[in-house]
Amino acid sequence: MPGIGPRTAQRLALHLLRQPEYKIRLFSEALLNAKSQVGQCKTCFHLTAGEQCEICLNKQRNQELICVVSESRDLLALERTREYKGLYHVIGGLISPMDGIGPEMLEISSLIKRVDKANIKEVILALTPSIEGDTTSLYVGRLLKPFTKVTRIAYGLPVGSELEYADEVTLSRALEGRRDLD
């Protein structure tokens, strides 16, 4: 399991073994329940207990704006900003030929169909600034451009950081991505 090394694993295992049997049973059932009840939203592929997720069902949100993320955890990070009011599309990973992940293994064709059918004014690509993220942005962007405006989130200096400690690539991107002072 991610973030659990051999020592922590041993501590957790011993802790569980010290519990009474009925507690272990409850825990196991809770896990099975979670697995059987949590599925993917049929529209945006975010985790949900129903057919559609709460974000897709919320008509208060901007129905003309879709933000594309790799995983549900990225969606949750964007939700924490409380700035974004549009919808999402969780493609479920990034294109990575090295790891054998091609575009057909991701929710990209469902995204294109969705944008084609609905009246979408803008798709924001919020993928991580890496080779895989850039490749995926480029691929998805080309497919989407005939249908709608496509933007990507800004790459540059994180807030509160010092120029001096930024790596060269980030500084280059920040220079290249400079914008008019508002």
Added chain:
Amino acid sequence: MPGIGPRTAQRLALHLLRQPEYKIRLFSEALLNAKSQVGQCKTCFHLTAGEQCEICLNKQRNQELICVVSESRDLLALERTREYKGLYHVIGGLISPMDGIGPEMLEISSLIKRVDKANIKEVILALTPSIEGDTTSLYVGRLLKPFTKVTRIAYGLPVGSELEYADEVTLSRALEGRRDLD
């Protein structure tokens, strides 16, 4: 001295005391020489041994582009990218009313005069994304706008980072600063 705690200080002091006297004399003279010979470039206020720094003297560089940085160490960071080919202006700090640093204590009026006199096509503000940096960018930007185009470096996700671990303010800035996919 920055980065030197009590233990390192003691180790350095003891090491110096173990050296023969002539070495200590050479070291002291080197320090005094450095102090007496290194001054500020009269054009851009970067550190230099001469009247003007090597960057200002280099006619290969784009003479119509000025990048504004807070300190010489930020200039050195930008030079390491090998991307930027213009000139610089080192203002020597950031406006910070809390610390009693007003605009008149920085090399801002010299910047305005410089931009007014020379044929500058664009000034890039490369200040740190913080309250002080933003205040200074706003202040300098307003003064410069009558003379030339003013831009600022991009704030957003640093290259190689994960959306999931970005703080809310950086994510908000990255969303807000989104740009057309090229």
